[in-house]
Amino acid sequence: MNLFAEAFRWIVDPSHWTGGPDISGHLLEHLSVSAYCVVIAVAIALPIGVMIGHTGKGRGAAILISNVARALPTLGLLSILILLFGIGLLPITIVLVILAIPPMLAGAYAGVESVDKQTVDAARALGMSELQIIFRVEIPLAAPLLIGGLRACALQVIATLGIASAFAFGGLGIYLINGLATADYTQLLAGAILITVLALIVDGALAVVQRFVVPRGVALGRTDPNGHQKRARAPRPRVLQEGMQS
């Protein structure tokens, strides 16, 4: 446990936070690259997933994609693309987007698909157009599962970026790789703690968002026979929870 104390001292050491490539710089790099990869993945996967959930077409393909993605080793994908494109941000971005799409896709279609068909029929009977049904009925009701997909997608990206440091990417994984290379266990452990804390904070923040996006009507509807209100729950769909994360 002494090593942990040393690692914490290393993390809070001001000299590791200022000047040159410091913790704040690597953290920023990790976060910004994660963010734009997640944005790209969501832009691709969300519309497709919602359409699959709405129409029910292409479900088999989506399941196949998420199963294959679970088996794909991130380290292998990274090494192949870096050998093909050379060291740089492009191959890393491609790998991250490839790995981030399946959980978002699964969240989107499982979410939309989980919306009660009678509710959708009722909306249709009221004269809503298909687009209105998607945007005003299905997406709001699926919101917790959509955020669940985003959660899995963000975790996947943050974890994979940690590995990308082995292939000349900055980010927080750099402390792990440097620590391993120089057998500096304090730095190694500090790097592991930093990445873990980042993942837990991002996941926790999105979990809070997930609580808040439960439509009010749904939350109100969850009362037990005695009229006591139950806390709105926003479970992650199993498939997301279990999606492979590197």
Next chain:
Amino acid sequence: MNWVWIGDNLGLIGGRILEHLALTAPPIVIGLVLSIPLGYAASRSRVARSILLSLGGILYTIPSIALLVLVPVILNLAILNPLNLVFALSIYAVAIMVRSAADAFASVPRDVVASAAATGFSGRQRFFEVELPLAIPVLLAGIRVVSVSTVSIASVGALIGIDQLGSFFTDAFQRSFLTEAIVGVVAILLLAALYDIVLSRIGRALMPWNRKQSAVMASPKVSTVPLGGSL
């Protein structure tokens, strides 16, 4: 693709496949065995459920490269000890399987358990002869997911110097040799498929009453997205 290299190194490839098998089989078994009592407890008590599932969620959130470095410090093992990888993979396996197992036991119809009790089954008999067999379909779906992700995550062990198929990726990068990386990815995908096939065979053998139905029937509670599926 450099086929000559593959031909010359069949021994090395076979050896790494065996190492990979040896490192991934124990975590899968450990995940299943530990998740059964934990999942059963979670299906019985609301408090146990929320504690166990949140704990699983947190453990599962730890990025693999970080966990691989944390484990040797916690266990006080040398960093190159392969047990570190087995332990880290077991943590992930249990973290995923607890949820599956909790759902599996929750999927057993209460009426069936009640009739077993009424027929005079003891608590232990009810568990081993009624609840456990009826939980198999969902347990099976869970363990298939675990096996596939375990095989794939194990490759990260190469970064801390534990030899298995993932070592092909770090070697390939250092030597700029694409063939090696492709061999590694293909071998991992094949190994994952092998695990999936073996596990579904075992599942079929354990559930003779399901043999005539389709393979996807298995999971009543997870019907939105069949978890196992073929690769």
